[in-house]
Amino acid sequence: MPLTMKKLAEIFTDKDPGLTQGHRMCPGCGAPITVKIALMTAKALGYEPVIGFATGCMEVSSTIYPYTSWTVPYIHNAFENVAATISGVETAYRSLKKSGKIPSDRKYAFFAFGGDGGTYDIGLQSLSGAIERGHKFIYILYDNEGYMNTGNQRSGSTPPGADTTTAPVGKKIPGKLQLKKNIVEIVAGHEYVYAATATAGEPMDFISKIEKALTFEGPSFLAVLSPCVRYWRVPENRTIDITKLAVQTKYWPLYEVDRGVYKVTRKPSSFKPVSEFVKVQDRFRPLLQKPDAEEIIDELQQYVDKRWERLLALEEATKDKPVR
Amino acid sequence: MKLTRQAITGAQAAAYAMKQIEPDVVAAYPITPQTPIVEYFAKYVADGVVKTEMIPVESEHSAMSALVGAAAAGARAMTATSANGLALMHEIVYIAASLRLPIVMPVVNRALSGPINIHCDHSDTMAERDSGWIQLFCEDAQEVYDLTIMAVRIAEHENIRLPVMVNQDGFIISHGVEAVELLPDDVVKSFVGQLKPLYPLLDVENPVTYGPLDLYDYYFEHKRQQIEAMKNVFEVFSKISEEYYKISGRKYDYVEPYKMEDAQYVMVALGSTNGTIKYVVDQLREEGKKVGLLKIWMFRPFPKAEIQRYLTGRKAVVVLDRSASFGAEAPLYEAVKSSLYEVASKPLLGSFVYGLGGRDVNPELIRYAFEKAISHELVADQELYLGLRE
C-alpha cells in the first residue's frame, strides 16, 4: 500500500525525518520540502538514510557550525562531487559489510542531494561516473533553475527568458536564450538506471518514485522541481501550487525512464497554457515587458507541446523494451 | 623471519604494499607514470588476492572525492596519482586533510603541465605542500614499499588523523627495476592492524555531520587543530619507525644523514637524486673532500630541528630543488634557509634547481654543485640551475 500523508504523519509522530527544525533556508523554500519527502519515505519503509549533499543553499543553510539540521549521517564534500562522494560511502559500506567489519542487518539508503548547479553543470561528470559504475544510490536533484546560493545566476537548468544576474534581460538580449538541459534523458542515457521527474505538488507520484528508487537494484535519479521563491519572484506561500501548475502546463512533465522504458506517470485530462506558469513568476517579468513577449511565450508553448508528444511517443515506442 | 628479495619497480613496490595493507576501498584513475600502480592493484582485485572494493572512477577528482566518502564512512581508503591528476584533485586534497581523513596516497612525481611533460619533477607535490597532508619522499623502490606501509599507521594514529602522500620519482623509481626486500603478508598485516574509525558515517546510532559550513567563529579553531596534528607527526613517526625497524631491520627518520659526521660541505635533496648524491659523496670523500648529504625523508611536516642540528656550523650547504617557485625561492631551499635563520653559526647557502621535466641529473652535475660549495662560490639569494643550457 502506498504511503499517504496521514500514514506518514502517524509514523513521524515521535520521530524526525532526518531533517530537523532550525535550518536557515528562506521561508517557503521548495528544497527542504523535497528533501523531507524523500527522507520520510525512506525512513517509513525501514531504511536508514545516509546522505551526501552538494554545496548549495540547502547544504549551507542546514549545517552552520556548530549547528546541524541533520539527525541522519550526513556528509558534504564539495560542490561538484556529491555523486562521487556518496559512491565512496556506498562502496565502503559494501566492503565493510563483506569483511564483517560492520553489521549486515541494516537496510541503508544512500542519498545524494544536489541543486541544479551541482547536477546539471559542475557536478555532471561526477554524477555520470557514479551512475555508470552502478553504485546503488539515489540522487535527488532539487531543481530551482539557477544558482540561487550565490544570488540568482544562470545555470544549465534556467529556462529561456528567465532573468538572472549572469544572463539578465537586457536591451539587446532577452535573458537566457537556451532551453534547459534535458537532465533526465542525459541520466537515462546511462542505460542501467532508474530516472524520473517529480515535484512536491504531486506528492503521491513523488513518494511512489522514491519507493521505486529505494528498491531499484542500481543507481536512481529523481529530478524534482523545487521552487526558489526568492529568485522566481513568487510569493513565499506559493511553492506548492506553482509546481502543480508546472505539471498542468506541461512545463514539468512527470515521467520516468526505467532502464530505457519511458512511462508518463501523470497525464492530466486537460492542460493549461504555459503562459500561466510564466506569468505568475516575476523572474519572467522583464521578458514579458518586451514587445515580442508573446512570440517568445508561443515558442515556449510549442516546445512544451512537442516535448509532451515526444514523451508519449517514447512511452509507446519503448513499452516492454527495457535495455536490460 | 623469511624475507623476499625481488627485482621490482617502484610502482610494483607501491602496489605490493597496497596489496599487503589490503585497504577496504581503493578509488583510482590511471595517469602516466602512476598507471602501473592502479593496474597492478586492479589485477590483485580481479584475481581475488585482496578483498578491497575498487572504484574505477572517471577522474582523479572523483577518486579523491570517493575516498573522502569512503574514509568518512569508516573504511581504510587509498589511491595513487601523478601530476595533473593530483592537480585535478587539489580541491579535495585540502578537504581530505581538513576533514582529518587518514587516506594514504602514493604520488608518482611528474612535472605539472604546461607544456605537458610526463617525466619526473616535484612540481606536482610541491603544489600541495600546504594542503595539510604529510609528505614523505622516497629515494628508491625499497623506501616506497616501507614508507607506504608506515604511512598507514602514521595517518591513522589518534594524535594525527591526517592523510599522507608517499612520493616517488616518476619513471626513475616508478618504472626502474631494483631489488626490494619484501616482508611476509602476515607481518605487514599485523603491523598495520585494523583501522579504528573515528566518527564513522555508517554508524547510524551516532549520526554525525561531516563538512558543515564553518564560518569565522570556528574555522580558525579547526585549522589550529590541523596545525597541532602536524606537530604531533614527529613523535608518532619516530615511534612507528622504531616499530617498523623491529620487523624490517630498516630504520627511517625525518632525515637521513649520509657521511655527515665531519662534513663541511653538505647537500640537501629530496627523492631519487639522493642516491646519485651518495655516489658522488663517496667519490669526493675518496679525494679527501669533506662532503656529506642530508636527505629529506619527511618534507611535511618540515623537520626544522633536524635541519638546524645537522647544518649548523657547516661551511657550506647546497640545496637541490626539483621544482621552481616562480617569483620566490625554490621550496626546499626556502624551507632550509628559513630553518637556519635562528642558528648561531650559519653556513654559506646555495640553491640549485635541477631536473625539471625529467632532465637527467648525473654525477658530474652533482659534483659541479659540490665544487661550487667547496670553493665558497655560493650566494644565498642567487638561484642557480643544474643541467640547464644557458
Add this chain to the structure above:
Amino acid sequence: MAELKKWNEVPIGGIITEPGTARKYKTGDWRVKRPVYDRSKCIDCMMCWFYCPDLAIIQENSVMKGINYFYCKGCGICANVCPRNAIEMRPETEFSHEEE
C-alpha cells in the same frame, strides 16, 4: 548555542557529533506573518504538516496540534495548501505583545 569553545575543546575536522543541534536555533523571529490555526475547521488532512518546509507543524498520530512558533518562519505555505482555510496568516505586529 553556548559560549564559543577553544580549538582543543571541539571535535576535529569540523565534524558535528551531536545530531540535530539546529533545533536549538530559533528561526521564529524571521516571521512577519503568523499562521493562526482554527481547530474547528481542521480535518487533520496533514497537508500543512507534510509541506511545512520548517517542520513547524505539531501533530500527534495524524492529529493536528498546532504550530511551533519557535521555528515557524511565516511563509504561509500551510495556509495556502489547507483545503479548509483553517489557517489564517496575520501580521506579526498584532502579536508583538505576546510571548511565544
Add this chain to the structure above:
Amino acid sequence: MPAKYYEIRWHSRAGQGAKSASQLLAEAVLDMGKYAQAFPEYGAERSGAPMRAFNRISDGKITIHSSVEKPNVVVVIDDTLLSPAVVEGITEDGVLIVNTTHPVDYIRKKTHFNGKICTLKATDIALEEIKRGIPNTVILGAVAKITNVVTLESLEQKIKNMFGKKLSEEMLEANLRALRRGYEEVACDG
C-alpha cells in the same frame, strides 16, 4: 670507495622487448646475490619507434639514479637501428652486441665503431626454436657469454621460474634451447 657499476644500454624498437630483456637480466643478476637496476626510457613513442633501456649491475648496493651515459655494453636488438648514435658514450673497452645476419664489416661501417663487436642471428634462432621472431631470450644468452655479469644457469632458472607456469613443457624447453644457442652461437670480432 664508490661501488663499481657495470652498465648496459639496449637499443630496440618499442614493442621488440628491450624493456623485458633488461628487466629479466636484472632479476637474474639479483638472484645471484648481486645488485641490479633496469630502467627504460619513456617518451611519447608508440610501437615501432626506436627506444632504449638500461641496466646497471654491481656487487654492492646501487644508489645512483641517473641515466646510463657510458655503457660497458651496447646491445642492438634491431640492426636497422645501427648508426654512430648507438655506440655513443661506450667505454674504451666496451662491447657492441648486435642481432643481425650482416657481417661485422657492415656494422663497423654503419656505426664507425672500432672496438669489439659480437653478432648473432638471434631472430633466426628464435624462429627456429620458439617459432616466433622474439629474439630476447637468445640475446640474453649472448649477454651472459660476453659480459660475465650473469651466468647462463641463473638466466635458465629465471626463465623456468617466469614461464614455468605459463608455458607448456615443450615451449619452456624451446626457450631454454634458444637461450643456450645465443650463448653458444654469438661470435666476436676485435
